[in-house]
Amino acid sequence: MSAILEVIKDKAGPVIDSLIALTLGFLGGALTIYFSGYDVVKAMSQLYNFSIGNPFVNPYSLTITLTYAGPLMLSGLAFALGVRAGLFNIGIEGQIYMGAFGVVIASSFAGIPAPLEVLAIILVGIGFALMWSAIPAALKVYREVNEVVVTIMLNYIALGVADYTIFKYFPNPSDATKSIVVPAYARIPLLMPNTSLSWNIVISIGVLLVIYYVLWYTVPGYELRVAGTNPNAARYAGINPKRAMFLSFMLGGLLAGIAGIEKVAGLPPSYSVLSTLSNLQGLGFEGITVSLIGGNHPLGIIFAAILIGALHAGARGLNLIGIPKEIVWVFQGIIVISIAIPNLYTLIKRKFVSPGKEVVGK
Amino acid sequence: MVEPLVKVADVVKVYPDGTVALRGVSLDIFPNEILGLLGENGAGKTTLMKIVSGLLQPTEGKLYVYGKPVKFSMPAQALKMGIGMVHQNIPLVHNFTGLENILLGYKGIKRDEALERLRDLMSKTGLKVRLDVPVEDLSLGERQRIEILKMLFRGVKILIMDEPTTNLTPVETKDLFRLLKQLAYEGKAVVFISHKIKEVMEITDRVVVLRKGKVVGRLKTKETTPKELASLMVGREVVFSYPPKKEVPNQKDLLVVKDLWVTDDLGRQAVRGISFTLKSGEILGVAGVEGNGQKELVEALTGLRVIDKGKVILMGEEVTGADPGTLSFRGLVHIPEDRKNVGLVLTMSVLENVFLGLHRYPEFLKPGKLINWNKVTEHARKLIKRFEIVVRSLKSPAKSLSGGNQQKLIVARELSKKPSVIIAANPTRGLDVASTQFVRNLLINLRNQGIGILLISSDLDEVLDLSDRVAVMYEGKFTSLKPVKDYTLQEIGLLMGGVNA
Incomplete structure (x- = not known):
């Protein structure tokens, strides 16, 4: 706990930025609801009741929030690792598709002993995501190809490849809208019976803490952060910035793979991939939101993912009283804009403006 | 009129x-x-x-x-x-x-x-x-x-x-x-x-x-x-006073550079066939107007730039093309000219900046590539005390330090690698008078201890005050290299201006 406090004290600036952005987001969202002619108080209480409610009496609402938050943490952290290494890696979306695709393939092995099936899901799921991440990594490191362009393209390719192959070769015989399901004995178990909350959330938080440790307490993590913050200083200190970038891509792929596994093998009731990958779409991109709100910091990302999860959960409540649930996008949008402007500014400055040489008094 | x-x-x-x-x-x-x-x-x-x-x-x-x-x-x-x-x-x-x-x-x-x-x-x-x-x-x-x-x-x-x-x-x-x-x-x-x-x-x-x-x-x-x-x-004014230079016995050849050729970012030959030998207990100054290949020379010698042709021998072993990490292990450290963009990561903490480069040294690590932050903290405290670096806290970012203290931090860190050769590029540029004096005194003291220092500086006073021998660099070449006392001021001025005296 003291470690967290220390970090918060250290990072007071970013934390305050995030809090300001959240306040603006909720104010803007409330105004939007008001000007759309709905009852703001009622809407806000629906949002609250369906995302948090009173967890001591009935934790159901909170379980929904946490169910959303689990995979979001991973995709958020995957993006954050890119930023930490000086990359704008938006390929998480496609890597999650590939991870989920791998899980579906592994599910088709059903019948082999349970431990092997579990192993297969983990290995194939993560392997596929890593493979997809290795492409932009190799292009960036060996050919200096811009990772933004490559990852955007690969997202579309992954969508096409996974969607086509899954529904051509692994369709669910009894339901045309989904793939074969993960065998019951190989699923990530539920944390609370009769809810959708599985061990996903525990796995995600665990992974985040591990990555936090790697970044701040190991040499490769230190090298990654130095290289991402100042490549010149990195080279001066004998660090190869490209190695750091490669590591960042690979860790990102690993996290995307785990997110894909959580989405398919750890999320009732479907335990499968839905057609057009509709139950996966957007997770990778929302990771960017989560990462920005969380200050690209593993501990911040835990809170940010829970917040975005809560908005998703609360949105169901809005729908019930006739307010379009899309209104939560307004909340998210304003939060991201207010936080991203200063943040993105530094990122763009670093990426696209080479350090200027102002010659004075020569 | x-x-x-x-x-x-x-x-x-x-x-x-x-x-x-x-x-x-x-x-x-x-x-x-x-x-x-x-x-x-x-x-x-x-x-x-x-x-x-x-x-x-x-x-x-x-x-x-x-x-x-x-x-x-x-x-x-x-x-x-x-x-x-x-x-x-x-x-x-x-x-x-x-x-x-x-x-x-x-x-x-x-x-x-x-x-x-x-x-x-x-x-x-x-x-x-x-x-x-x-x-x-x-x-x-x-x-x-x-x-x-x-x-x-x-x-x-x-x-x-x-x-x-x-x-x-x-x-x-x-x-x-x-x-x-x-x-x-x-x-x-x-x-x-x-x-x-x-x-x-x-x-x-x-x-x-x-x-x-x-x-x-x-x-x-x-x-x-x-x-x-x-x-x-x-023309020059004398402002500083320095500790006396001692005779250093048994001078050895620390750094031998033979016919070095280096290209700059635009593909031009910036260093054209430079050769010299740096001895222990000596400051070899490189004077010259900026842009005559000094930057490229420094980068090539410190492993930051590709060497096109030539040899670099460090204490008897060839290190041509070695990376900065290897060089520092072998005893060559670099005090970079651009301390804000090269020597430090400004947004990272003082502690993390002390660790920069030292992150390869086993005494600061635990098995499994884990960082021993306690050891680093201890080391940082020692450096701060010894070099009188003014910092608010080890956790505050390096950019919160004044220019002089930033430079002291870099120098302190590099010296803790126990070098035999120091390559210092404009080590006092932009520093206030007290910090300038501090850094220059330190360089002389290090020389007296037997370290070899290559001092590349566009501040002619600095070169003349500190160096034992001086080379003048013009258009990628050393147009002259001899003991500082054998120069007249006028001669150096002419050489810097590209006129052969």
Whole structure:
């Protein structure tokens, strides 16, 4: 706990930025609801009741929030690792598709002993995501190809490849809208019976803490952060910035793979991939939101993912009283804009403006 | 008596960071004349002309154009009054053609009409450029000609050229000189900013010598000699006192460099066949005006730049092309010139910056590539105490430190690697007097302990005060290398200006 406090004290600036952005987001969202002619108080209480409610009496609402938050943490952290290494890696979306695709393939092995099936899901799921991440990594490191362009393209390719192959070769015989399901004995178990909350959330938080440790307490993590913050200083200190970038891509792929596994093998009731990958779409991109709100910091990302999860959960409540649930996008949008402007500014400055040489008094 | 086109009266310029670039400079610029503005790095030549061309505003003093007082707030206003400056790094839009660049911001003319006028101008002046090719595909010389053409097209009366020959081939230089002479003959005023004495002697009619923001000489070129100019340019004041240099017994050859060739970022040969030997207990100073390959030499020796040809031998073992990590393990450390962008990660904490480079040293690690932050903290505390570095907390970012303390942090960190050879590039640039004294004393003490120091500095005083031997670097070569006491000041000035004494 003291470690967290220390970090918060250290990072007071970013934390305050995030809090300001959240306040603006909720104010803007409330105004939007008001000007759309709905009852703001009622809407806000629906949002609250369906995302948090009173967890001591009935934790159901909170379980929904946490169910959303689990995979979001991973995709958020995957993006954050890119930023930490000086990359704008938006390929998480496609890597999650590939991870989920791998899980579906592994599910088709059903019948082999349970431990092997579990192993297969983990290995194939993560392997596929890593493979997809290795492409932009190799292009960036060996050919200096811009990772933004490559990852955007690969997202579309992954969508096409996974969607086509899954529904051509692994369709669910009894339901045309989904793939074969993960065998019951190989699923990530539920944390609370009769809810959708599985061990996903525990796995995600665990992974985040591990990555936090790697970044701040190991040499490769230190090298990654130095290289991402100042490549010149990195080279001066004998660090190869490209190695750091490669590591960042690979860790990102690993996290995307785990997110894909959580989405398919750890999320009732479907335990499968839905057609057009509709139950996966957007997770990778929302990771960017989560990462920005969380200050690209593993501990911040835990809170940010829970917040975005809560908005998703609360949105169901809005729908019930006739307010379009899309209104939560307004909340998210304003939060991201207010936080991203200063943040993105530094990122763009670093990426696209080479350090200027102002010659004075020569 | 001809009226001056431009009159600069008692101009003082203080930069926002407190640097005083000009300390009361007065100057007249006449038509039909090439005026040379000569001085070392930081003498204030460029600053002065940036003020005349409207890019900077003077802190004090006045500017008169055609006898009327003016206040420019942007270069466009100066350009309107006929003052144009061709900068050292020419600001053109790279993916625009020459024509597009010339017409950029120039309203009220049709393309064909402009083209015709430009052709006319080119044939009159002998300036040859390709107008229909994107600028990025043109040589630096051609880009410069486009910029000159642009100035002439806009009808400048006063043309300011900032170190115009830096990127030119000898033939291009010759053509440029012919052009400048012709322009002066036609009634324009040309200001020629340079540190090259030879060129100033060759082309100018009158010379104004600047040193440390003051005019130290106004001469007719015909009535002066390179020697006189050199003395004026490098004249020095003694401010510091240093610990005595001790005789170091049993000097060994620490660093041997043989016929080193290095290319710069633009693919030009920046270092052309440099050889030297650095002994233990010696400071070998490299003097020279900046941009003569010093940066590339340092980068090549410290593993940051590819070596095209030649050998580097560190304590008997060849280390040509070794990376910075390997070099520091073998006893060669680097105090970089750019401490903010190379020596430190400004946004990371003091503690993390102490660890930079030391992150390869086993004494700060635990098994499994884990960092022993306790050890690093202990080490950082020791360094801070020993070098009297002022920091608020080990957790505060490095950018919160003053420049002097940042430099002390770097020096302290590099010394904790227990080096035999130190390569120090402009180690006191931008530091206050106390920090400068501290760093210089430290270098001398390290030398007395038997460490070999290669000191590359554009501050001539620094080189002369600290070094045992001095090399002068000019256009990628050491034009001279001998004990500091065998030089006269005038000789160094001439060598720095590219004149072989």
